[in-house]
Amino acid sequence: MTNQPWQVQIKIQRQRAGEKPYVQAFALEVDPDEYVLDAVERIWAFHDRTLTYRHACHHSTCGACGMRVNGREKLTCITTIRSVTQNGGTIRIDPLRNFPVVSDLVVDMGDFFLRMNKSDFNSVAPDNAARLPYEHPKKLETQTEGEPERLVDCIECGLCISACPAANTDKEYVGPAVLAAIHLMYTQNPSQKLINQADDHSGLWRCHSAYECTEVCPSGVDPAWRIMDMRKTVFKDRVKSIIKPRLPEKKDA
Amino acid sequence: MKTTPPSAIIIGAGFTGCALAYDLAQRGFAVMVVERGELASGTSGRTHGLLHSGARYCVTDAEAAIECIQENIILRRIAKQCIEYNGGYFVALDDADLGYAPAFFQGVQNCGIPVDEISVKRALEAEPALNPKILTAFQVPDAAFDPLRLAMAFAASARQHGAKFNTFFDVVGFLRDGQGKICGVSAINRHSGKPVDFHADITVNATGAWAGKVAEFAGVTVPVRPTPGVMVAYEKRVTTRVINRLCEPDDGDILLPQRRMAVIGTTSFEVEEADYIPVYPDQVKQMHQRAALLVPELENIKMRGAYMSARPLIGGMMSGRSLSRTFKCYDHQTDEGINGLVTVTGGKATTCRAMAEKTADLVCQKLGWQRVCETAQYPLADYHLYYQANEAAA
């Protein structure tokens, strides 16, 4: 990171609570290898103290700093300036789509987090369960005392929901992250409740297989693959229930 | 004795503010948190993320080490949801490190930190990416946590006890009653740009590295020096456990696994202003070298991020009540005759619950409210529930 500084223009969508959005431009000197979030933070610190944005960990473990950069969903703390513009260029920054904007770049994650919670999403898992099943051929083992565990991949940043064309037109749709969470939980602890949640009218079948979620996910969750895999599970479950009908009381509410 | 529950404003929603909100709310206070950004957007979010076993401090600061191991055990129980618990190694790389080993081994035992000396062979089997030239290894109960989720879990628990969180409200001054007592804060709602006043029986300044600046609004001094350090994250998780260099606390002596990453840290230097601290390239380079000493393959692994945050280091000869040597609590009534304001600063993420407990004890004593701390007893609420009943107070 010892570069000639670049001159860039950063155009940010601004919006006060309850007012109309507009775009404001800031001219900034930047190091091309610094991150977009650093530039945003500098705008707040030195140019305009009214700018609002979300951030916490600055290294892609918390998921707070998701924004649209030049129209594409990015975790701004790990997105270098070099990767989105050139010397003399412009960077356009907008809040995530498909979430209510509170002000400027701050969106309300409330409904999303509560939906994640409903899927029993657990942020820590045995290491072998936290990985994508296709990444390790080893069979899932039940966790024994002292077995490694780790924070799972999904950082609940909401990028996949912002990028999802189905979520954009269909407000009922729970979105990729929630279905991916159901899939992750199902691989660890299969239950009819999770199948029913995925099979719910706001769930799996609203996905149009656009694969945008996997495209933008900064954390290797591969929600699109998880949705497709979950569909197989649900499909098998339906076939099973035709052959051997489930007793109604076994259906989870 | 007071019978109607008292009210408290907490300025700052880092670990300290969130843990204190939970503690006071659980003791029956009507709690209002006022934070100028998102939860954990100050130092807390940008912490390294090590749930200290205390071993790092067992030689240089036994008191801090004992506090760490006690809280490490409590947080592993109550905040399991955001902690990867795989333990940590202290490894010696050269003769100087080896020379430190006896003092270290004595120190950890004196502080009550469970320790296992393990053979180099076993250490390398368990952590094949480790520098094969390590000379000895000790295992301690270190862990890694997710910073935002830890703060959210405390905040969610506070909320379950009725606490209100006003994020994106910038405190710009204090309110005083006819007798000069501080009876609340004035703030700006940064979403709307509108000013708003909040009233309470007591206000706690929990703004960490900014505690001095906020105290100035009340005309009092708190001698905190923002003392930043750098962290560098890599694209690959190279170890299961936390890897510490077996030496006195030093630059780049801790390599922390977190999710799919490895994070090396840190450095230490003083700044005047903590609002924006640049990431200095020479420090990043230094971290890179240190990381590769512990795990050679990091030499060639892509960096994923680099960040900086400021410790609230306490300096000066202030009379501040030393509730522990590791953090301070200033009752501005005894120190400067300003009633209604307490400042808490210093400490570590690992000890935030204990800091909150001691600060809440002081607040209760000031207000004659007799309820004891129960935060060590129950698991924290699921962090997602921070968003339950997310009503703003203003």
Ligand SMILES: Cc1cc2nc3c(=O)[nH]c(=O)nc-3n(C[C@H](O)[C@H](O)[C@H](O)COP(=O)(O)OP(=O)(O)OC[C@H]3O[C@@H](n4cnc5c(N)ncnc54)[C@H](O)[C@@H]3O)c2cc1C
């Ligand atoms: C480089 C580094 C690495 C560290 N690593 C570790 C570690 O691995 N393990 C560990 O246990 N500890 C670690 N620590 C220590 C730990 O991170 C801090 O002690 C802890 O985060 C401090 O929390 P806090 O809540 O007191 O401060 P903060 O998190 O800074 O919270 C203060 C809050 O006050 C807000 N604020 C400021 N001014 C105002 C205002 N006017 N109005 C409203 N709000 C305001 C800020 O926005 C901020 O959110 C590390 C610290 C540093 C610097």
Ligand code: SF4
């Ligand atoms: S699935 Fe990926 S993009 Fe979606 S919320 Fe989780 S981490 Fe973010």
